[in-house]
Amino acid sequence: MIRITFPNGSVREFSKGVSSYEIAQSISQGLANEVYSATVNGELWDLSRPVETDATVRLHKWDDAEAKHAFWHSSAHLMAEALEVLWPGIKFGIGPAVENGFYYDVDPGDGKVITDADLPLIEEKMKELAAKNSPINRSVVSKKEAMELFTAKGDEYKTELISELEDGTITLYRQGNFTDLCRGPHLRDTSQIKAIKVLSLAGAYWRGDEKRKMMTRIYGITFPKQKLLDEYMVMIEEARKRDHRRIGKDMELFAFSPKVGMGLPLWLPKGADMKQRLIDFMTKVLKTRGYVMVSTPHIGNVDLYKTSGHFEKYGADSFRPITTPQEGETFMLKPMNCPHHCEIYNATPHSYKELPIRMAEFGTVYRYEMSGELHGLTRVRSFTQDDAHHFCRPDQLKEEFKSIIDLVQYIFKIAGFNEFTAQISLRDPSNRDKYIGTDENWEKAEQAIIEAAGEKNLTTTIAIGEAAFYGPKLDFMVRDAIGRKWQLGTIQVDYNLPERFELTYNGSDNQKHQPVMIHRAIFGSMERFVAVLIENTAGKFPLWLTPDQAVVLPISEKFNDYAKTIFNLLNNSDIRTLIDDRSEKIGKKIRDNELKRIPYLLVIGEKEVEAGTVSVRRQGEGDKGVMKPKDFISLVREDISKEIGN
RNA sequence: GCCUCCUUAGCUCAGUGGUAGAGCAGCUCACUCGUAAUGAGCAGGUCGUGGGUUCAACUCCCAUGGGAGGCUCCA
Secondary structure (H helix, E strand, O other), X not given: OEEEEOOOXXXXXXXXXXXXXXXXXXXXXXXXXXXXXXXXXXXXXXXXXXXXXXXXXXXXXXXXXXXXXXXXXXXXXXXXXXXXXXXXXXXXXXXXXXXXXXXXXXEOOOOOOOOHHHHHHHHHHHHHHHOOOOEOEEEEEOHHHHHHHHHHHOOHHHHHHHHOOOOOOEEEEEEOXXXXXXXXXXXXXXXXXXXXXXXXXXXXXXXXXXXXXXXXXEEEEEEOOHHHHHHHHHHHHHHHHHOHHHHHHHOOOEEOOOOOOOOOOEEOHHHHXXXXXXXXXXXXXXXXXXXXXXXXXXXXXXXXXXXXXXXXXXXXXXXXXXXXXXXXXEEEEOOOOHHHHHHHHHOOOOEHHHOOEEEEEEEEEEOOOOHHHOEOOOEOOEEEEEEEEEEEOHHHHHHHHHHHHHHHHHHHHHHOOOOEXXXXXXXXXXXXXXXXXXXXXXXXXXXXHHHHHHHOOXXXXXXXXXXXXXXXXXXXXXXXXXXXXXXEEEEEEEOHHHHHOOOOEEOOOOOEXXXXXXXXXXXXXXXXXXXXXXXXXXXXXXXXXXXXXXXXXXXXXXXXXXXXXXXXXXXXXXXXXXXXXXXXXXXXXXHHHHHOOOXXXXXXXXXXXXXXXXXXXXXXXXXXXXXXXXXXXXXXXHHHHHHHOO
């Protein structure tokens, strides 16, 4: 007998060789049916794998990431089995589970192409194979056996993978006629895969190397119940409806023109106004937090970027330099504001008493992005950063960090992002050549970030090797209304630029000292922030920010004069108001203006004209009753002050 | 940049080797209306662009612009 310990601490005895599935069954068959994988002594195991010794066992139901992982990984194998039937001789790369589903990278063979039209075929074949209820069997093989098997199959991708594995650790999984190299764990059999959707096709370089072969990546997702797949498809549809590119066009916020150039956003009047409101709001906040505003040109001499080191690192991947016709001087489009800000720092002498200096600019920068990378407002070639640089003494580093974290928390709250996490990106100690700066400075900076985040009670994850080449950073990820994650703000420590630009301040000892620099952006860029805001709110922006706050709806043309009086009164009271005096029925006007996402609809008819009132309807909430125009103005002002404070 | 796909009216989308259609939006007229679609009419596209095949191309082929999803990249 062996002793099995459960997560709640209880211990039960089973006979040697019991499987996790049987353990689950011993609790209840209902549980066993809902369990997909198990963690045995800290290792992820197949449910069917026999447990030979005393162990701690945790059973994974669908809500555990571990269960989904096994489920989707097995689904990838099922898809591979289907592909092998449909394209005999097809070669397989890797086929892992991912956050939402799974994919398999395949090479259909010379001249053969898999297209979108094939996706339903694959899906049908998968359903057919799943229904066979084939058990999934694990076997341990020697490296030699594995090599022979896949060499015989002619699958050079698998043999390449095997050649890098250690002998004695190689496992194969087989279901039906399909065998794959795999670490596992997997489901007990394919019958648990009830709902299947093959989603899309994409190209993917073999092993992520752009010099190697482009494989065909096939994405899919599966669920144990049709209902879950239906819900997932609804979520995908909801995400599609919230797409900022669609809403941005619909609400006339921004546009792109091939004539202007791809990746170069054009802000239309309503979008430009909104962007300006965000900038004005942020500027006001910054001024209360000790920032000074600066302004710098859109280009800079190439020597500036040679000094900063950006030219060496990114020069080849930048827009080509600009040359003056007479003097032959070379300029670059500004890819970063920081070198300019360093020269602003250098324009005047500094004492330790005036540090920290918090220098902010809404600076527009230009970066070459590969054409395939451009995406709406989230990935563009021209964007305006809400950039700032803190120049501080080394002893102020942690406090500055904390002040920025505080600012991020404040701004995110007002923007309606109540749920966010932070990632601390540190350097990879085994790959020091990638980074510049002394070990001592790196350690100090990493320590300051970790401590500041801890003291601010941030929920953080640590990512080794994700630091910028000049320093560690703290990135903020918000979760939107439908659960997607977006990266917005970032805080980065930099000892490099102060050195390169020879920044100094006079210390209390009357000696020159070098300040530490912190780069930070809260919105990230105005473009990206507006995009995320659109996707989070589906275009129903907070009242203070939205392009049109109210619309006056006269019930018939007889009331147009009074409606215009209200329209003028509100606009003169700084409430952005439209009037809909079309000759349409009131129901139609309400519908149209609700669809235009206008927060307040003001219905004007005979009663309102006589009583000198307006009938207020709040978007999505319906009729709010009648009130005097001045009371409506107060109502709007109260709403706004609730949103952004005074 | 690479892979797969897409590109028809302002928007969403039909469509066939025999030189184009709907709904919504727009405009005009009638109606003058009480909280999510009043009716009628009109107008609107050299089917992304350039070649080629064909008696004939929106349709088939090639190139190219733009877009989508991925890969790679992201100071």
